[in-house]
Ligand SMILES: Nc1ncnc2c1ncn2[C@@H]1O[C@H](COP(=O)(O)OP(=O)(O)O)[C@@H](O)[C@H]1O
C-alpha cells in the first residue's frame with residue numbers, strides 16, 4: 001500500500017507557502033538547465049518571470065506540476081513535497097492549474113466539454129454540476145455564447161480564454177501561465193491579459209512567464225529575472241524596472257521595453 | 260484535390276492533347292484486339308450495316324465503340340460532380356457485371372444454391388469476420404499501448420508479437436494452430452482456429468496502425484490532460500484515443516475489408532464459409548464459375564457495406580474539424 005500523501009504540512013511560520021522551491025537543479029542529459037534555483041511564492045502572490053529565450057523559465061514552472069522531472073532540490077506545493085509517487089503527483093496537480101502558450105485545448109471536444117470533462121473525471125462532479133460550473137467560468141472569461149463550438153472555430157484569443165476557464169474551473173490554489181500571449185495576434189493579447197488581471201484581482205496565486213511588461217507593472221507583486229538557468233534578480237516591479245541591479249537585467253529590459 | 264484552389268483549370272479530358280491520343284489509343288486497342296468478335300462487338304452489332312467485309316466490320320465496330328466512349332465522356336463532363344462520380348461508378352459496375360454475364364451462366368443453378376451459400380457460407384464468414392475484427396481491435400489496442408509503455412516486458416512481448424504474426428504467412432498460421440497445437444495436446448476446432456489466426460495476424464498489423472495514430476497526437480495534448488489531473492487511463496481513453504481515431508480509422512477500414520476476404524483462407528481447414536461452399540457446391544455439377552462469381556459478388560457487397568460504415572465513422576470523428 002502507498003501511504004496517503006500528506007496534503008498539508010504547516011511550516012514553521014504557520015500556513016505553508018503556495019509554492020516553495022529549494023535549490024532546484026535539472027539536467028537534460030548532460031546539459032544542466034536549472035542551477036540551484038530558489039523560489040518562494042506566498043498564497044495570493046502574483047509573480048512574473050521573465051528572461052531571455054532558453055533561460056529555463058518554462059522548465060522551471062513545468063517542474064512544479066511534474067510535467068518535467070528534476071534531479072536535485074525540493075519542491076513543495078501547499079506544503080506537499082513533490083515526489084514521483086502517483087498519489088503525490090495527483091494531489092499536487094489538483095492544486096495547480098496551468099495555461100500553455102499553445103492553448104492545448106482538446107480539439108475533439110466542444111468548448112463546454114473541454115471545461116466540464118476534467119471536472120467530472122477529476123473533481124467527480126455530476127454531468128449537470130460540471131456543466132453549470134463550466135458555464136460559470138466561461139461566463140467569467142466572457143465567452144459563454146461559444147460554449148457549443150469546437151476550439152478550431154474560435155480565434156486564438158478566445159481559445160486561450162477557454163484554456164484559462166478550463167484550468168480555473170478546477171479551482172486550483174496556484175495558476176501557472178507559460179507565455180500565455182506569445183502565440184496570439186497583437187490585437188488579441190489584451191483580451192487575454194484582461195482576463196488574467198481579473199483573476200489576479202480575485203486573489204488567485206499566479207506565476208506568469210511573460211514578456212508583457214505592462215502586465216508585470218500592473219499586477220505583479222514581484223518580478224523574477226532568469227538567465228542561463230539561474231534566478232539573477234528579483235524585485236517588486238517598480239524597483240525592477242527603474243533600478244535593475246545586474247547588467248544582464250538591464251540588457252534584457254533594453255530589448256523588451258519600448259523606448 | 261483535397262483543398263480546392265480557386266482556379267478553373269480545364270478538365271484533363273477536355274484538352275485535345277489528352278482526349279485526342281486517348282480516343283485514338285482506344286480505337287487502336289479495340290481494332291487490334293478484334294473487338295468486333297468479342298462481347299463488346301456483339302453489343303454494337305445491331306448498328307453496323309449488314310454485308311460489310313470482316314475487315315470493314317472490325318473498323319466500324321472499333322469506331323462505334325470509340326464514338327460511344329467519346330459521347331459518354333462528353334455527357335459526363337457536363338454533370339455536377341457528385342453525379343459524375345456516381346454515373347462513372349455505375350458504368351464501371353455495369354461493365355464488370357457484363358463481364359460476368361458473358362460467361363453464359365446458369366442462373367437456375369445459382370438460384371438453387373444461393374440459399375445455402377447465404378445461410379451457411381455467408382453467415383459463417385460474417386461470424387468469423389465479426390469476431391476476428393473485434394478481437395483484432397482489442398489486440399491492436401493492447402499492442403499499441405504496450406509498445407508505447409515504459410514497461411519493458413510489455414514492450415518486448417508486443418514487439419515480438421507484431422514481428423512474428425506480421426512475418427508469417429496467414430495460411431501458415433492457420434495450419435500451425437490447426438495442425439501444430441494438437442501436438443502439444445490442444446485440439447482446436449476449425450472455426451476457432453480461423454478466428455484465432457485472423458485475430459492474431461490482423462491484430463499485429465493493426466497494432467502498428469494504432470501506435471502511429473496515438474503517436475500522431477501532439478505532446479501538448481498529453482500535457483494539458485495531465486496538468487488538469489487526469490489519470491493515465493482517462494488521458495488515453497478520453498483525450499488521446501478519440502483524437503487518434505481520425506488517423507486510425509481509414510487504414511483500419513482497409514484492414515477490415517482485407518480480413519473479410521482473408522477469412523476465405525480458413526476454408527483450408529474445412530470451415531464451411533463462403534469460399535469453401537463456393538468451391539465445393541460448384542464441383543458437383545461442374546458449375547465452378549457460377550459459384551465463384553456469386554461468392555465474389557457477395558464479398559464485394561460486404562466490402563461496400565464496410566466502406567459505408569467506415570465513411571460514417573470517419574464523418575463522426577471529423578466533425579470537430581469540419582463543422
Ligand atoms: N525536452 C528538452 N530536451 C533537451 N533540452 C531541452 C528540452 N526542453 C528544453 N531544453 C533546453 O533547456 C533550456 C531551457 O529551456 P526552456 O525552459 O524552454 O527555456 P525558456 O522557457 O526560458 O525559453 C534550453 O537550453 C532548452 O534548449
Ligand SMILES: [Mg+2]
Pocket residue numbers: 057058059179
Ligand atoms: Mg518557454
